[in-house]
Amino acid sequence: MAKLIVRPTASADIDALLRLQAQVYPSIAPWKRDQLAHQLELFPQGQLVAELDGRLVGCASSLVILWDEWAEEHTWSEITASGTFDTHTPQGLTLYGAEVFVDPRLRGKRVGHLLYEGRRKLCKQLNLRRIIACGRLPGYARVADQMPIELYARKVLWGDLHDPVLSFQLREGFRYCGIMKNYLPDDHESCGHASLIAWINPDHDPSQSTALQCAASGDTESAP
Ligand SMILES: CC(C)(COP(=O)(O)OP(=O)(O)OC[C@H]1O[C@@H](n2cnc3c(N)ncnc32)[C@H](O)[C@@H]1OP(=O)(O)O)[C@@H](O)C(=O)NCCC(=O)NCCS
Numbered sequence: 776m777a778k779l780i781v782r783p784t785a786s787a788d789i790d791a792l793l794r795l796q797a798q799v800y801p802s803i804a805p806w807k808r809d810q811l812a813h814q815l816e817l818f819p820q821g822q823l824v825a826e827l828d829g830r831l832v833g834c835a836s837s838l839v840i841l842w843d844e845w846a847e848e849h850t851w852s853e854i855t856a857s858g859t860f861d862t863h864t865p866q867g868l869t870l871y872g873a874e875v876f877v878d879p880r881l882r883g884k885r886v887g888h889l890l891y892e893g894r895r896k897l898c899k900q901l902n903l904r905r906i907i908a909c910g911r912l913p914g915y916a917r918v919a920d921q922m923p924i925e926l927y928a929r930k931v932l933w934g935d936l937h938d939p940v941l942s943f944q945l946r947e948g949f950r951y952c953g954i955m956k957n958y959l960p961d962d963h964e965s966c967g968h969a970s971l972i973a974w975i976n977p978d979h980d981p982s983q984s985t986a987l988q989c990a991a992s993g994d995t996e997s998a999p
Pocket residue numbers: 799874875876877878881882883884885886887888889909910911913938939940942943944946
């Protein structure tokens with residue numbers, strides 16, 4: 776039986792990750808090797824890959840942010856410091872999903888679900904308050920001449936339209952919080968826009984510091 780696992784990303788995965796990313800986004804500029812290495816250095820727990828029988832088939836990359844600094848408006852490039860994750864802030868309460876993708880040949884087989892499970896588990900382990908992300912809306916360009924992006928997203932929420940990313944994220948328990956315009960201008964399928972989505976960690980304990988805050992202050996006693 777095929778073995779599908781989600782595990783932390785290792786430096787040795789970088790080449791395979793870059794190859795997979797080029798297949799997933801043929802028209803969007805891929806990450807650079809040193810960006811991935813830097814992400815791993817800054818926040819190793821936040822970088823996950825999915826592996827099927829030893830072959831890399833997906834990834835989910837995250838950083839921690841102070842959400843109040845970004846809540847009103849941001850682009851992908853701003854919040855990820857152009858993919859370097861230099862904006863990663865261990866004092867933050869929010870796990871920010873910067874990227875998730877799955878091998879196009881393996882879509883619909885729960886790889887994305889497992890990666891999202893991995894993120895939720897990480898959020899709980901670190902005692903973070905929530906996961907926030909801005910999701911692509913790749914079904915929008917095809918109907919963009921018929922409706923504004925806000926109506927498109929609402930139709931996905933109402934179940935009248937299916938979007939390959941937002942429908943999946945809603946099914947994964949995320950709440951839709953509105954549109955981030957011009958989030959990723961190179962993403963022509965989404966006409967550059969994204970949906971702001973949030974998942975609240977039901978186990979978050981506000982009376983405790985997060986594990987990253989404890990580690991930063993050298994206090995391991997109060998870590999949950
Ligand atoms: C979004 C993405 C990560 C989802 O990954 P995935 O592995 O296909 O996700 P899953 O298999 O867990 O779920 C996909 C769908 O298959 C369905 N599915 C999965 N297994 C199923 C099964 N056994 N029976 C029936 N349906 C099933 C899920 O319910 C889900 O349906 P939905 O979209 O209506 O919710 C993937 O499509 C992708 O890589 N897209 C391109 C990159 C991208 O745009 N990423 C998002 C960046 S914001």
